[in-house]
Amino acid sequence: MGETNFLIYLTIDDRIRHYHFSIKGKVTGFVAQYEAFIVGKWYPIIRYDTAHGFTHLDRMHSNGSVEKIPLPYWDYNEALLFAQDDIKSNWEWYRERYEKEIRG
Numbered sequence: 666m667g668e669t670n671f672l673i674y675l676t677i678d679d680r681i682r683h684y685h686f687s688i689k690g691k692v693t694g695f696v697a698q699y700e701a702f703i704v705g706k707w708y709p710i711i712r713y714d715t716a717h718g719f720t721h722l723d724r725m726h727s728n729g730s731v732e733k734i735p736l737p738y739w740d741y742n743e744a745l746l747f748a749q750d751d752i753k754s755n756w757e758w759y760r761e762r763y764e765k766e767i768r769g
Contacts (some may be wrong), residue, residue, distance in 0.1 A: 666693075678702040679760065681752050685745060692741040698746035701760045703767070710759050713748030720744040727766035 666688050678701060687700040698712040701767035712723040713736075720741065724732040738744035754760075 675756055679756055681749070681756075683749070692745050695748075696739060697752060699752045699756050699759055701756075701763065703764065705765045708763065710763050711752060711756075713744070713751075715741060715744075721758060722748075725763070727763060733754070750754075 666686060668684075668686055670684045673683065675681065680700050682696065682700055684697075686693045689752040694715045696712060696714040696716075698714075699710045700707050701710050709725050711725070714721065714723065721737045722734040722736060724734065726732065732753075736744060736747075736760045738747065
């Protein structure tokens, strides 16, 4: 079983946390999380993962609540690629939404 864990810095204040397990090249579980450094602290903003036995998106809110959205991917390899692409394409929008929530 292989385990991979790394950070991808988009800017000095924005990063993707990547973690996955695989067996013979097939992903068996993963986390892809966008994190932003805001007012001196790292905050998880968006997380794709396979916890709870299914692929889903956790959308974090500044009040501490988490919105869980199931995704229609049975293949974890495909789901992980989607997650990485979505975060890389939309991280600025995700950050802006979160910062607006903080401001009220």
